[in-house]
Amino acid sequence: MPRDLNPKSKSAQLAANSSWAWLDTKTGKKCEYKKINVSNAKKLYDYFEKNIKQGERYQTAYYWSGKDNNIKGHVLTIARDETGELRLYDPQTNKIKRGKEIINYYSNHRIVFNVPVLKPKILRVDDKKFNPYFVNDVVH
Numbered sequence: 001m002p003r004d005l006n007p008k009s010k011s012a013q014l015a016a017n018s019s020w021a022w023l024d025t026k027t028g029k030k031c032e033y034k035k036i037n038v039s040n041a042k043k044l045y046d047y048f049e050k051n052i053k054q055g056e057r058y059q060t061a062y063y064w065s066g067k068d069n070n071i072k073g074h075v076l077t078i079a080r081d082e083t084g085e086l087r088l089y090d091p092q093t094n095k096i097k098r099g100k101e102i103i104n105y106y107s108n109h110r111i112v113f114n115v116p117v118l119k120p121k122i123l124r125v126d127d128k129k130f131n132p133y134f135v136n137d138v139v140h
Contacts, residue, residue, distance in 0.1 A: 010137045018061055018075045019121075021135060022128040031128055033061060033121030039113050041106035044120055045086075048102070054080045057126040060088075063118040064110045071112065078102075079126075 006012060014021060022031040038044045052058060057079040066072050077089040081098070088097040088105060097105045112118040 010134050014134050018073075019059070019123050021131055022059070022123065022125055023131045025127065025129055030131060031123055031125075033059075033123045035116075035119045035121050037119060041103050041111065044106055044111075044113075045100070045103045048078060048086055051122075052078060052080060052086065054084055055126070056080075056124055058122050059125050060120065060122045062106070062109070062120040063112045063115075065112060066110075071118065074109075077125075078122075 017030075019033045020030045023029065024031055036044060036047050038047055048060075057077065059075060060078050061073060061075045063071050063073050074090075074092070077091065079087055081087045085099050086102060088102045090096075111120065113120075
């Protein structure tokens with residue numbers, strides 16, 4: 001979480017729990033990620049290939065070790081494009097990685113795979129709705 005955020009602010013809560021930006025349409029409750037139990041970038045890519053279907057869109061998050069050895073987090077969107085190829089979108093950089101480029105992306109970002117509580121995570125979002133508690137105040 002960025003140091004300049006008030007820890008009680010909605011922005012800080014969302015930075016720490018990005019899945020809370022979404023509500024389950026059936027229950028109305030905040031959503032939670034599913035951990036992906038993989039040990040490297042290739043296995044993560046294989047997980048995406050096997051589990052992401054055409055027409056579905058996911059939010060995926062990972063933790064990485066910064067140069068200062070502090071653990072940081074990042075959130076991306078992943079779906080299949082019109083040809084069926086996986087497409088990873090990084091909203092922070094506005095960059096897209098396709099197909100096997102995704103393996104290189106994850107390999108180059110010092111992702112933490114070996115700590116169970118920091119495993120990469122995924123949440124299907126095309127069947128969710130925005131959580132107005134956060135979105136109305138955080139997104140302008």
